[in-house]
Amino acid sequence: MKxxxxxxxxxxxxxxxxxxxxxxxxxxxxxxxxxxxxxxFLAYVSQNPGDEEINxxxxxxxxxxxxxxKYKNFKFAGxxxxxxxxxxxxxxxxxxxxxxxxxxxxxxLLIIFSDDIQNLKNSISSGNIDQISYFKHIYRxxxxxxxxxxxxxxxxxxxxxDKALNMPSYFDFEIENFMENFMGKSYYKIFDSVIEESKIxxxxxxxxxxxxxxxxxxxxxxxxxxxxNTYMSLKDYFELKNTLSEKNSGVYFLEDSQIDSFAAxxxxxxxxFEKITLEKDSLKQLIISLLKTLNTRIEKLGRKIILxxxxxxxxxxxxxxxxxxxELMKLKLSTRTRNDIPVNITENSTETVTENTLNFTGYIKYxxxxxxxxxxxxxxxxxxxxxxxxxxxxxNMGKYAVRTAEKLxxxxxxxxxxxxxxxxxxxxxxEYTSAVTSYKNAAKMKKDSGRTDDV
Numbered sequence: 301m302k303x304x305x306x307x308x309x310x311x312x313x314x315x316x317x318x319x320x321x322x323x324x325x326x327x328x329x330x331x332x333x334x335x336x337x338x339x340x341f342l343a344y345v346s347q348n349p350g351d352e353e354i355n356x357x358x359x360x361x362x363x364x365x366x367x368x369x370k371y372k373n374f375k376f377a378g379x380x381x382x383x384x385x386x387x388x389x390x391x392x393x394x395x396x397x398x399x400x401x402x403x404x405x406x407x408x409l410l411i412i413f414s415d416d417i418q419n420l421k422n423s424i425s426s427g428n429i430d431q432i433s434y435f436k437h438i439y440r441x442x443x444x445x446x447x448x449x450x451x452x453x454x455x456x457x458x459x460x461x462d463k464a465l466n467m468p469s470y471f472d473f474e475i476e477n478f479m480e481n482f483m484g485k486s487y488y489k490i491f492d493s494v495i496e497e498s499k500i501x502x503x504x505x506x507x508x509x510x511x512x513x514x515x516x517x518x519x520x521x522x523x524x525x526x527x528x529n530t531y532m533s534l535k536d537y538f539e540l541k542n543t544l545s546e547k548n549s550g551v552y553f554l555e556d557s558q559i560d561s562f563a564a565x566x567x568x569x570x571x572x573f574e575k576i577t578l579e580k581d582s583l584k585q586l587i588i589s590l591l592k593t594l595n596t597r598i599e600k601l602g603r604k605i606i607l608x609x610x611x612x613x614x615x616x617x618x619x620x621x622x623x624x625x626x627e628l629m630k631l632k633l634s635t636r637t638r639n640d641i642p643v644n645i646t647e648n649s650t651e652t653v654t655e656n657t658l659n660f661t662g663y664i665k666y667x668x669x670x671x672x673x674x675x676x677x678x679x680x681x682x683x684x685x686x687x688x689x690x691x692x693x694x695x696n697m698g699k700y701a702v703r704t705a706e707k708l709x710x711x712x713x714x715x716x717x718x719x720x721x722x723x724x725x726x727x728x729x730x731e732y733t734s735a736v737t738s739y740k741n742a743a744k745m746k747k748d749s750g751r752t753d754d755v
Contacts, residue, residue: 320344321357328361329381331368338365363408370405380409385416386434393437393474403443410447421448427455430463436474439481453487457494465500465509476516488522501530504579511538533578540572544586551593552697559597560605563635566594567612570628574615584621589696591627598634610637684708689721698729716745 324344327337341361345354364381371377376391392401401409410417423432438444450456464471483491495517500510514531517523523531547566554562569590573583598605612632619625684707692701705722712718723738 321351321353325357325361328364329383331372331378331381334365334368334381337361359411363411367405367408367412380412383412383416385413385420386432388413389434389437389440392440393434395440397473399440401441406441406443409441410444417444417447421450424448424456425451427452427457427459429456429459436472436478439474439478445482448482450482453483453490454494457491461491461494461498461500461513464513465506468509468512471509471512471516479516485520485522488517488520492517492522492524492527496524496527501534501578504581507534507537507578510534530578533576536572537576537578537580537583540569540576541583541586544569544583544590548586548590548593548696551590551597552695554597556601559594559601560607563594563598563605563631564607566590567607567615567631570624571611571615574618584624587624588627591624591631593696595627595630595634598631604634604636607635607637684711686717686721689725693724693728696728698725701725701728714745714749716742716749719745 321341321344324337324340327333327340338361341358344351345358348354367380368377371380376388379385379388379391392399420432420435420438423429424435429435438448460471460475464475479491491513495510495513500506500513511531511534514523514527514534517527518531547562547569551562570587573580573587576583612628612635616625616628616632619628684704686708689701689705689708692698692704702722702725705718705725709718709722719738719742723735723742726732726735726738
């Protein structure tokens with residue numbers, strides 16, 4: 301009789317729970333079945349109170365259910381149920397910059413993602429972060445810093461530095477916040493020493509990423525003397541680069557009356573260039589281009605420009621760059637200082653300028669100059685052509701060349717030569733990826749049209 305009773309109990313149990321804890325747990329991975337997973341778990345416990353895995357699965361299902369109930373209207377909630385740690389952190393990273401998960405919810409996440417968090421900690425400590433870009437968002441889990449402390453911060457810093465140098469955009473706001481949450485001042489000192497040993501200032505291609513790293517540490521007052529000096533040099537480098545880029549764009553549109561003061565500013569820029577001790581090939585090319593264009597403008601001006609001092613002589617005396625010297629010497633031959641001008645001329649200079657300005661011939665020259673500038677600007681807009689694009693490229697007016705080429709493509713969308721013109725315009729402004737794409741389009745259109753001439 302006793303054996304029959306036990307058999308009946310077993311049959312009832314099997315009929316009531318045709319699956320075990322693992323099957324019940326699988327139900328917790330979907331929004332539609334999370335609540336059923338919990339109710340089935342409670343029923344399972346009442347029938348199988350001695351199962352050793354009850355605590356393990358109960359804690360996990362409960363944590364998921366509680367978190368989902370609270371955050372079910374958030375996109376990242378679904379990744380909690382499916383236990384996709386990478387997608388969860390990535391989704392969290394696109395939330396408002398001030399958004400953080402409260403500490404009590406972080407504890408639930410520690411239960412759900414216990415293995416993932418341990419693996420992340422190991423990757424951070426080993427510096428192996430190439431495949432886990434989502435790690436930088438984990439600081440948004442309040443209190444998580446107590447559980448993820450890099451055991452080998454130097455390896456982590458080396459990896460972060462290498463990625464920042466190769467791809468400057470990598471060291472973004474999220475990385476900075478991660479560092480602030482997980483790294484104290486002692487850690488910053490280690491980061492500073494890693495950067496100093498790498499000598500990031502030796503390669504110009506690394507300057508942008510290096511500057512971002514040093515700028516971050518400067519804000520934490522954690523730069524060594526060597527890195528501080530490098531940081532200031534890089535700061536001067538980028539300030540001068542921005543200035544030269546602006547002047548290269550603006551030199552074409554100067555009024556004749558502005559050339560004297562513009563030339564004085566260029567000379568100051570050359571002097572600043574000489575003081576920078578870092579590798580500076582990019583700056584050099586900008587200066588040579590600027591000097592050549594300025595000298596051309598002065599030739600057309602038909603007079604020497606007047607400078608307040610003879611600074612240019614001092615620069616030439618100390619100039620070591622043989623590529624810049626010829627253009628700077630040419631500029632010197634087109635200038636004179638105020639001390640070189642006879643007193644009577646100096647006293648009457650205002651009257652002379654006034655007379656020249658009022659002179660009818662001067663007006664005509666001025667109007668012709670304005671018309672030429674307007675033609676350069678408006679003609680490509682009205683009559684875009686391959687030749688117009690070519691001329692704009694030669695004048696280093698890259699942005700106008702691109703805009704004209706784009707209008708040409710719209711005008712002649714089936715002519716492969718339009719795409720060649722667009723590609724060359726992109727080359728002028730340094731957008732080589734876009735240039736390659738345009739060349740490919742031109743080649744394809746040429747092939748489709750049966751043309752045999754080269755692209």
